[in-house]
Amino acid sequence: MSDSNTTNFTNPSTFILMGIPGLEAAHVWISIPFFTLYAIAILGNITILFIIKMEQSLHGPMYYFLCMLSITDLVLSTATVPKMLSIFWFNSREINFSACLTQMYFIHCFSAMESGILVALALDRYVAICDPLRHSTILTNCVVAKTDLALVLCSGMLTLLYPFLVRQWPYCRTNIIPHSFCEHITVVKLACADTRVSSYYGLFVVFSVIGLDVPFITVSYIQILRAIFNLPTKDSRLKTFGTCGSHLCCILSFYLPEFFSSLTHRFGHKVPLHVLVLIANVYLLVPPLLHPILYGVRTKQIRDRLLKLFTHKGT
DSSP states (O other): OOGGTTTSSSOOOOEOSSSSSOGGHHHHHHHHHHHHHHHHHHHHHHHHHHHHHOOGGGGGGGHHHHHHHHHHHHHHHHHTTTHHHHHHHHOOEEEHHHHHHHHHHHHHHHHHHHHHHHHHHOOOOHHHHHHGGGHHHOOOHHHHHHHHHHHHHHHHHHHHHHHHHHHHHHHSSOOESSSOOOHHHHHHHHSOOOOOHHHHHHHHHHHHHHHHHHHHEEEEEHHHHHHHHSSHHHHHHHHHTTTHHHHHHHHHHHHHHHHHHHHHHOOTSSOOHHHHHHHHHHHHHHHHHHHHHHHHHHOHHHHHHHHHHHHHHHH
């Protein structure tokens, strides 16, 4: 190891990202599915934003929240994947210390924001199914705008301590990060100090987000299912439940990888490092890929508008 990686220092000027430790020889091959997933995610989310902007009939609460979800997915994936690909393709491993902290903040901030948007979408489905006559009066444009603003502010404030805590630790062991991006707990482990505050704060944020958002979504869907089962016919029950299908799939694609990634990083000491890194990458890549596909395919209004767009182009 070079001297620059072992010299005592308080804050390094740069960190060195390893990519996927143990799989360096396969980086070029790994980059192919990563780039493909990223390109599809970017194209899909931009398409969703374009369709909702152009189609007047889609200017409603659910679609405004869906726009926020697409923007969040774009930021979340773009904050990590381009740097990751530069490691795989050009061996560009260096990342400035401040840039590393900025990337860390964006990852956690927009992850928390995405969780809040899924809660907002659950609220929209609850009002639409359980109190449809008051949907337009409860979820007005003003309420949607205030909800979006609250999500941005709460997520930003909740995760603001991440970079400040990481910046204060002395890094006298190494500046090599065994990861493909600046993941909080991985960077904290490089510090040569008692970093339990950072670890506890990280757990606090994870369980605050999951502990508040998941119960709210669960209660919403209990009420939704109760309302659905009270409908008179099987067809009406299936049709109404079908309007929740995209949202339920998005919930599973977001929370399951996040929960598994957080637990394995903190408690999965026997899990190989390259598996942990791959799980973390899947968590950042798969939801932005799936969300536009799920809503594009399963939401009739978006699907019809998309078909009309391509039909007109073909004509």
